[in-house]
Amino acid sequence: MRAFTYERPVDMAAALQAIARPGAKFLGGGTNLLDLMKVEVETPSHLVDISRLPLAQVEETEDGGLRIGATVTNSDLAADRRVRERYPMLSRALLNGASGQLRNQATTAGNLLQRTRCYYFYDTAKPCNKRSPGSGCSALHGYNRIHAVLGASDACIAVHPSDMAVAMAALDAEVEAQPANGNGRRIKLVDFHRLPGTTPQVETALREGELITAVLLPRPPFGGQAYRKVRDRASYDFALVSVAALVGLDGDRIRSARIALGGVAHKPWRAHEAEQQLVGKSATDDSFAAAGAAAMTGARGYGLNDFKISLASRTVAAALTEAVQQAHLGKG
Amino acid sequence: MPDSIIGQPLDRIDGKAKVTGRARYAADVPASMPPAHGVLVTSTIGRGEITRIEADDAERSPGILLIMSHENVPAQAPFKPSGLGGSRHARAKPQFNGTRVHYYGEPVALVVAETFEQATAAARLVRVSYRTESGSYDLAEGRRLAYPPEHIVVGKTDSRIGDVDRALASSAAKVDATYTTPYQSHNPMELVASLAEWSGDKLTVHCATQLVNSAHRSIASTLRLPLEKVEVVSEYIGGGFGGKLPIYGDAILAAIAAKQLNRPVKIVLTRQQMFSVTTHRAATIQRIRLAAGEDGKLSAVAHEAWTQSARMDEFAEGVAASTRAMYAAPNRLTTHRVVPLDLPVSDSMRAPGDAVGQLALEQAMDELAEKLDLDPIELRLRNEPDRDPETHVPFSTRALVPCLTQGAEQFGWNRRSKIPGRLKDSHWLVGLGMAAAIRPNYRQPAHARVRMDANKHVTVEMDMTDIGTGSYTILAQVAADTLQVPVEAVSVNLGHSTYPETPGSGGSFGAASCTSALYDVCVALKKKIDAGESPGNLQAEGQSEPGSEYENFSQYSYGAHFAEVAVDSVTGEIRLRRMLGIFDAGRILNAKTARSQLIGGMLWGVSSALHENAVVDVRSGAFVNHDLAGYHVPVHADVPTAVDAVMLAGFDDKSSPLGSKGVGELGICGAGAAIANAVYNACGVRVRDYPITPDKILGGLMQQNVAQQR
Incomplete structure (x- = not known):
């Protein structure tokens, strides 16, 4: 770890001023940033701890949604009664992430901004275009069992590791960002994270000096919700594949559907075409299997992760089935 | 012995010190003055030469006290590869031994600073240039380089009895299958660490070691010091599992740096460094051939193994050694070949040889049982030998059959469907599996000193260690x-x-070794008391060693594992539901600490079957997933409460005067195979390439889907 300075402002203005300093970085719960600093993947010279900013509230919005403050912890968000009742897939996604201790510490904004867990990204002795642009991608022809099958490029096949963001993508969430000067803006969550292209080091639409202040959830969508995470062990493990699914029924017909996937791409992956294909269909295994296949259109494996393509298709179908069960139970 | 304290499930006597933080581990021990902190720099190539070390930036870094490499390290005793005889763990371990790089992650420099943080930061500023050579890092490809070692860890390299090929050709049923097991890393919770301090010409090293005696000799011989000028202290160890049998660069370099700086120096490996600087369990390729007649009696058992060995230092994992004593069969073959690769040094890890060997053998037995249409327990019962099948000496004790039959009863083995995939619980496929366990019993010479003061308080002194096993408690x-x-x-x-x-x-x-010595010395002390000597400055010291029982009797501990797993029919995810182990390890010295060790071993078997895999990047020779985020062991959610270990009453007078046998490594033997067999029983997918992960199951499930649709 390199030496760094630290401050903990108590208001937004001071935080936004502090981040203008060269080499400065915001610190949330630190569950990922501090690890990365220890191995010198991240080397900020100044940390601006935002834990004392007034951003730890979950509030109801006028349009019937929720405004989740940037520093609301994953544990608090998962346990929030309104989240559990109205956005159960988000609560489940959160509880499927990390461990109890980490969820107590990790924040909403920090969860969105966490970096990939690609082994090669973490090892400064290895080439990695994300960490050291132009050095090459070690995973492309290396140990790529956990890597992306959708939207990757030869420059980077890393995946975004979040569970929370997958559910938020399915829920049409927006990220609220505040620049140092001027008004805040909203970025759709599905547009917040970028695909790697030729610049995998640029991971989000956040501009320099901007602070995430909240995540906005629109009013709860009609339908039953599910979150299914597939992993090698039962806890404390990133998704091989995860699926947030929502199905709204009109009798036996599907009125609306949403599908978002984790563990398959550089961002939470929304499968719009598969969703549209389901509308008007009957809620059967065949429909869901077809949607699972459609969700993986254009998928490409890199060897050891080939299995993710069929795994994701099957998991999409299973999550849709579970969402239908939830719809019948009247949950969501 | 109903009234005996021996065997009682006493809480560990060091428990309170551990949970209250009073137990001092090597890195916690306070030195006489604040120690300087050393951090290792490790190689970033797998094979080649160091051409240049640039440390200018590091030297200008804050708090720097010393930078050491092959360029300035003082002379040490030469390194003798382990094939040349002598004790592997007590030999000299010279550091920064020239410009040669033997493996990725080998220590090449040491940075010592006032604080750990300063040393860590400066270590990253040391720039090492290399001339890289192409190396061999792939076990499967390296098989063409395989050679027979002079001997395996314990025992001879090969054994041949009868004609296996002929028996196979004429058998009613046979299995001929290849199994692979991956590299594994011990990575105990406590990192490898040393604190070295000199007082005049006398060196004290607090280090995390399983073998104080070997560490003492290794440090003294490396530094060319008389034994009496070196003291090694290792009062508490946070897990060893074989990874702390040797000492590593931290001990030697802390001693050298402490001498040069004239102050205590502490070196703690990082979690990432644990993967390459310390030893690991070698990956294996195993071919098993079994042949049996329609009566279910084995006519041939062949177990051939290829294992990785570091090119710089041979270690021959005894994969098939216990197969020699497991089942009766007239035609037998066991072979061991080592594959020299440019990888870190492999060495013993919990039940070396047996843990991986039984992952293969005991799965093969399950496959044979299916081909014979026999219950897998019945197959084992029909092949129970009446004496050691290869040495032909009698068993000291052998209670495998009671382990199998009692376990079957207690576990509800009759719930198992003979045909895989029949037991369903919503989208889960549920299966039951079993495997037998065998582990050699060893005993070695040991010494003890016992005093009794005027208040009849007894003090025991031995250089034994307690690596979390319960040594303190059973000795008391x-x-x-x-x-x-x-x-x-x-x-x-x-x-x-x-x-x-x-x-x-x-x-x-x-x-067994230490309690035998302590028992003999206590008996001697008791004689003094009985002869009228009054307590107070009473002392006895002595030793005990095994006699010829080891040659005259076949000595093993045994067990049977039973597991129930669920396999997700959609995703291939595998979850343990319950597990039972029944064990025969002679007399149990403490029912609680023994049970804990057995359960720990069983769960490591689960881990071996489903999780652990230290992946080598065959392009560089580096372990890729070299931290505990990437190297998986089971977490609490993976382990149901329905895991139990039961110890049969026993007494092996050939093993020790107290009748005990080794228990620490028995639990892992066969445990993973029980899981693998349960997975097969659940879903009908046979995975011979450990660990068994969802991707490997998924392929099989999809093939089944296709077959059903046809």
Whole structure:
């Protein structure tokens, strides 16, 4: 770890001023940033701890949604009664992430901004275009069992590791960002994270000096919700594949559907075409299997992760089935 | 022995010190003055030469006290590869031994600074240039380089009895399958660490080691110091599993740096460094061939193994050694070949040889049982030998059959469907599997010293270690029982090289070896008391060693594992539901600590079957997933509460006067195969390439889907 300075402002203005300093970085719960600093993947010279900013509230919005403050912890968000009742897939996604201790510490904004867990990204002795642009991608022809099958490029096949963001993508969430000067803006969550292209080091639409202040959830969508995470062990493990699914029924017909996937791409992956294909269909295994296949259109494996393509298709179908069960139970 | 303290499930006597933080581990021990902190720089190539070390930036870094590499390290005793005889763990371990790089992650420099943070930051500023050579990093490809070692860890390299090929050709049923097991890393919770301090010309090293005696000799011989000028202290160890049998660069370099700086120096490896700087379990390729007649009797058992060995230092994992004693069969073959690769040094890891060997053998037995349409327990019962099948000497004790039959009863084995995939629980496929376990019993010479003061308080001194196993507690029980005093009146002092020599903790030989010595010495002390000598400055010291029983009897511990798993029919995810192990390890010295060790071993078997895999990047020779985020072991959610270990009553008088046998490594033997067999029973997918992960199951499930649709 390199030496760094630290401050903990108590208001937004001071935080936004502090981040203008060269080499400065915001610190949330630190569950990922501090690890990365220890191995010198991240080397900020100044940390601006935002834990004392007034951003730890979950509030109801006028349009019937929720405004989740940037520093609301994953544990608090998962346990929030309104989240559990109205956005159960988000609560489940959160509880499927990390461990109890980490969820107590990790924040909403920090969860969105966490970096990939690609082994090669973490090892400064290895080439990695994300960490050291132009050095090459070690995973492309290396140990790529956990890597992306959708939207990757030869420059980077890393995946975004979040569970929370997958559910938020399915829920049409927006990220609220505040620049140092001027008004805040909203970025759709599905547009917040970028695909790697030729610049995998640029991971989000956040501009320099901007602070995430909240995540906005629109009013709860009609339908039953599910979150299914597939992993090698039962806890404390990133998704091989995860699926947030929502199905709204009109009798036996599907009125609306949403599908978002984790563990398959550089961002939470929304499968719009598969969703549209389901509308008007009957809620059967065949429909869901077809949607699972459609969700993986254009998928490409890199060897050891080939299995993710069929795994994701099957998991999409299973999550849709579970969402239908939830719809019948009247949950969501 | 109903009234004996020995065997009672006493809480560990060091438990309170551990949970209250009073137990000092190597990195916690306070030095006489604030120590300087050393951090290792490790190689970033797998094979080649160091051409240049640039340390200018590091030297200008804040707090820097010393930078050491091959360029300025003082002379040390030469390194002798382990193939050349002598004790592997007590030999000299010279550091920065020239410009040669033998493996990725080998220590090449040491940075010492006022603080750990300063040393860590400066270590990253040391720039090492290399001339890289192409190396061999792939076991499967390296098989063409395989050669027969002179001997395996314990035992001969090969054994051949009868004609396996002919038996196979004429058998009613046979299995011929290849199984692979991956690299595994010990990575105990406590990192490898040393604190070295000089007082005049005398060196004290607090280090995390399983073998104080070997560490003492290794440090002294490396630094060319007389033994009496070196003291090694290792009072508490946070897990060893074989990974702390040797000492590593931290101990030697801390001693050298402390001398040069004239102040204490502490070196703690990072978690990432643990993967390459310390030893690991070698990956294996195993071919098993079994042949049986329609009566279910084995006519041939062949177990051939290829294992990785570091090119710089041979280690021949005894994969098939216990297969020699497991089942009766007239035609037999076991072979061991090592594949020299440019990888870090492999060495013993919990039940070396047996843990991986039984992952293969016991899965093959399950496959044979299916081909014979026999229950897998029945197959084992029909092949129970009446004496050692290869040495032909009698077994000292062997209670495998009661382990199998009692376990079947207790576990509800009759719930198992013979046909895989029949038991369903919503989208889960549920299966039951079993495997047998065998582990050699070793005993070695050990010494002990016992004093009794005027208040009849007893003090035991031995250089034995407690690596979390319960050594402190069982030694107190043996002393209390033999001297007829309460356990509370016994102080057990371990882990100092100034105490009488023992073999330490390794190979499950610690308990039998040390309790035998302590028992003999306590008996001698008791004789003094009985002869009228009054307590107070009473002392006895002595040793005990095994006699010819080891040659005249086949000595093993046994067990049977039973597991129930669920396999997700959609995703291939595998979850353990319950597990039972029944064990025969002679007399149990403490029912609680023994059970804990057995359960720990069983769960490591689960881990071997489903999780652990230290992946080598065959392009560079580096372990890719070199931290505990990437190297998986089971977490709490993976382990249901329905896991139990039951110990059969026993007494093996050929093993030790107290009748005990080794228990620490028995639990892992066969455990993973029980899981693999349960997975097959659940879903009908046979995975021979460990670990069994969802991707491997998924392929099989999809093939089944296709087959069903046809």
